[in-house]
Amino acid sequence: MSARSGLAALITASAVTALGSRVSMVAVPWLVLTTTGDPKQMGLVIAAQMIPYLLSGVFGTPVAERFGVRFSAIAADLVSCVATAVIAAAAHLGLGVILAMVAISGAVRGAGDRTKNVMLRPMAEAAGMTTSRMTAVHNGLGNGATLIGAPIGGLLVFWLGAQGAIWVDAASYVVCALIVLTLVHPPADLMPERKPAPEPYLVALRGGARHLARDRLLVGMLAMTFFANAVNQAHTALFVPLWVEQVLHSPAALGTVLGAFAAGAVAGNLVFIGLAPKLPPVLTFTICLAISGVPRLVVLGLSSDLALVLAVTFVCGFAVAAVNPILGVLLYDRVPVDMQTRVFGLVATVSFAGYPVGGLLGGWAVTGFGLTAAVLLGAGVYLVTTLVAVLRHRSLAVTPVEPAET
Incomplete structure (x- = not known):
């Protein structure tokens, strides 16, 4: 497979993840509203996802580096898939389960999204693409996901119900993990080295x-x-x-x-x-x-x-x-x-x-x-x-x- 195809695969995986996340931003709060009848609980769901996402962007990244950025990107998508699937399958267990699962998904995505970003530049250089154009394309697809993600989420909730829309999001994480696993192979000489004796966590942080x-x-x-x-x-x-x-x-x-x-x-x-x-x-x-x-x-x-x-x-x-x-x-x-x-x-x-x-x-x-x-x-x-x-x-x-x- 050519370097350009690998870069396209990585950007596609990032776009699919972003699109799926926008769908969940509509479907999960709607599920909470329909199951609890309390609009205040919708805000709790958003906070339960965003706070771990922000914290793991700082405190989870040294751990992601230790395991390797490609492995961490795949693992983050798979964990997000499981957590999202639990929400779809076990929403009847109550708000506590939903809050726990969105927190887990937010925590792994905070570090996982950064690992995809780290892989972008070496993939772009291998494909002969300038960093400025690569970041513009990547950001453009993210804006596109923002533009169409919420309307698609609303349509999926209308067609499939809130749980069905969340199942679609869970499937999107599997697709992303498979794309990175099979099609994304950054050149080893341009990637961060996995040191035989990694730095202590606090030193790296x-x-x-x-x-x-x-x-x-x-x-x-x-x-x-x-x-x-x-x-x-x-x-x-x-x-x-x-x-x-x-x-x-x-x-x-x-x-x-x-x-x-x-x-x-x-x-x-x-x-x-x-x-x-x-x-x-x-x-x-x-x-x-x-x-x-x-x-x-x-x-x-x-x-x-x-x-x-x-x-x-x-x-x-x-x-x-x-x-x-x-x-x-x-x-x-x-x-x-x-x-x-x-x-x-x-x-x-x-x-x-x-x-x-x-x-x-x-x-x-x-x-x-x-x-x-x-x-x-x-x-x-x-x-x-x-x-x-x-x-x-x-x-x-x-x-x-x-x-x-x-």
Whole structure:
């Protein structure tokens, strides 16, 4: 099998995992609602999955490195399959079983997703594909999964019931594990070495954190991503639904606003795949991050025109397509191969931590200041974050990275 086929297989496996996860994000809370009748329990399910996912991205990655990234990726998919299948088969045993299984699935996926990311670059180099194009393609498929995953989940719940949809998700993990097992074979000379005497767990954990903390460029970009994710979560979970309710008085518009952003991201990825190698990475990251957030918040706060909101939101989604691929390229370039699993996990955890923070602070802002003021405050946070980055861009872009100490 050619190197290009192996790379395509790995990207396909990641996309299938993402799609299946989006289906579960619809089906499992719906199952909980129909079995318990309590909407509050739906939030418990989401928290029970996300908290272990975030924690394992930091504390599970040294273990994944010890077993090897390819083995860990396969094992994570198989464990997720079993945990998801238990939810589908034994939901009648109660909420405790569901919470335990989503926690197990979240814990193994937090480290397992990072191992797939580590394999991407050596597979891309073996296939003769640039890292920037590879990350753009990978991120584009993730955006596509986000765009179609929730609607597919809703259709599967309608056709098969919540448990049937969850069985489909369990099957998707088996498919991913088989794809990686049979078709994904990264070149050994480009992969992290499995040392005969692996580092002690705490030493490995500390080494990854120390390396990231010493890279001022990555820390600055990670801070920008954290604040952006916090505002994005408030925008998605609070600002848009409240704007639709208070301004348009029509819940039908909710899906169109959120879908416009995802559709713009997918379209942007198609363009960025071709432009990626020609753009200055740090400046492009900063400008696109600002464009992706500030205009859609300002128009949401100041306009009641749905068509205008949709148009601006689509453009913002188009701009955001460059953000994650550029961050991914810089991570591959600035983090040693033998530390990538740990550092990637730490970066993902800090970035994703913005989501619960944004939801909490967004709720307080709306309660304390009203919707319009809260939305414009979010736009201000976005703008200040990116302006600070622009002012520091020249010094950060030339910051050297010393060899990591472990």
